[in-house]
Amino acid sequence: MARFLTLFALACALTCPVAAQAERVRDLGAFQGVRSNQLTGYGVVVGLDGTGDDSLAYVTEAMRGVSGRVGVQLPAGVNPSLKNAAAVMVTADLPPFAKPGQRIDVTVSAIGKAKSLRGGSLILSPLYGADGQIYAMAQGNLAVGGLGISGADGSKLTVNVPTVGRIADGASVERSVPTGFESGDTLRWNLFAADFLTAARVRDAVNARFPNAAQVEDGVTLALRLPLDPNARASMMAAIEMLDVTPAETPARVVVNSRTGTVVINSAVRLSPAAISHGKLTVRIDENPQVIQPAPFSRGQTAQQEDSKLSAEEGGRTVALFRPGASLAKVVDALNLLGTSPSDLVAILEALKQAGALKAEMVVI
Template sequence: MIRILVYLAIALAALAPSIAHAERVRDLGQFQGVRSNQLTGYGIVVGLAGTGDDNLEYLTLAMKGVSGRMGLQLPPGVSPGLKNAAAVMVTAELPAFSKPGQRIDVTVSTIGKAKSLRGGALIMTPLYGADGQIYAMAQGNLAVGGLGIAANDGSKLTVNVPTVGRISDGASVERGVATGFEHGDVVRYNLFNADFLTASRVRDAINARLPGMATIEDGVTVAIRLPPGADTRASLMAVIEMIEVEPAETPARVIVNSRTGTVVINSAVRIAPAAISHGKLTVRIDEEPRVIQPGPFSEGVTAVEQNSEIALEEDGNAVALFEPGASLAGIVDALNLLGTSPSDLVAILEALKQAGALKAEMVVI
């Protein structure tokens, strides 16, 4: 299977440089201000089958507050039993141009010792934006994909994550976020990744369709002069989003995941002339002491004679030579012939980088 994957990577790398692909403007970036906003809130899930937070103090205070809002005042010193309730954090994403009355999905996660949210219902919870204003109200029954059970002897079984649930269309939007895209003289388009060549190609493609409207502000932003008015701007922005542009080739990068040993090399990576010798030196020492008995009727004593055997093995003593400008196909092919493991591959790439032969940025995650 590994050999098949390596051959597939080599084949794809060999084909990659010859394939010209175009992408829509909408897939390369987005218009400034036309974005989603994050919402958060603190709430309580009730109706749990004994898997809640029990008598945690912050949950007790929250339940007293909820009871007070509903006109029920608990006697002083009385703490409600809360095994059927859990304190949770509620998160949601408010899409651009959301209007009051629209519905959005919410995610509910425990913040205490609750074992499971299965079967619970979220009490009406306000969701706040970064400015501290309420933008939505969440409430509803949770859909939990996980399962957690426990027996009397202490044994437990957990499937997936039962402490996180989701409510589809669980929040109602109460306030919209003004984008201001219909006002001003300029609408700014921002690339997801900074690149001067891609920005210039986006400008040229827009000007070919709408002459003289686009200019470059920096490696990310293209300023587009559009006439005022929401209807006119929306129509022109729809046209601009569907324009196809051939983006610039991505920078040469080698991505290394130090936790899993995964190494990803993109097709732009090149190697300067270099030779690599990769091998493993193994030294094995075997100790087999022998007991020596004295002869009969002699004055000798029993002794232990040391018997040691030392063996040295060196595997993988091949040398790989990279020609000038070697591409991804050559790199993968040569390192595969050396029989390198993922951890060895990381060490080889780091050595090539230090030697100045690896023409790429190394990113360790």
């Protein structure tokens, strides 16, 4: 309890209101189209030491297709035991401006009953984009950080995740993705988080360096007029990304993690006049039954006599009063004075929100 309050007070002290600091434009947003693209594909990993999918149907069909590409036809109706092969999904991120011939990393994950991919090799597999086109081809030996072993009596030992591996530079780019960088005289820039004031400040900073080059379209997007020459355009984009802009103060927000009990309050949180009284009523019931024996030579029977003791204790009668516009530091001091636990803190904040005294958005994750 005391440890939680100390850590909570320290976290709040670090987030007390301070003067906003300027940030680079590249840390506030990104140019539209200049982003990575997700690729995915289906493949087969071979060379496993008996830890594969065995005779899983889709592994067998995949192996028929693989063997057919290299000129080997498996007999019809024969389902080979494939303990040394596993069906996998292959995923990768295609960086912006990636050109054919460049190499990218791939992640390989088992989708069947394979126990481990350690020591396996991925057979040549195409990687598709969201449009169904092939953008890369993957192949190579897997690096697996996990380990899984089992004994004859059914006991198992697993370290990390042995069914997921990675191939560094395991895919060759075969097709580039258009970004819009080289076409048109207008390129859009998007904020990571929507905010009209921040967008206006970025516009003013760009126009101060390049007059009439930027125009706000909405709370996220700025339209930038850029020269058509690629060299001049790249130089202008680089200069815009390095401009310093002071972003708008973040909205007042309280984030509650219901699973761990973590509560984070940012520096913009303010309180209207409010009083908080937080106490706990503890009721205790002690049962002490006694056995009553009948007198000798009597006709009585042994019986049980109930003996109950009830007590009630009420603690935490302290009342905390908040003045108008109370800051985060005042909130923390008052809640520490009340001796609140994580669950109590959440209940108090929710009650303040319902009473209209907490001027912040409550986010429960």
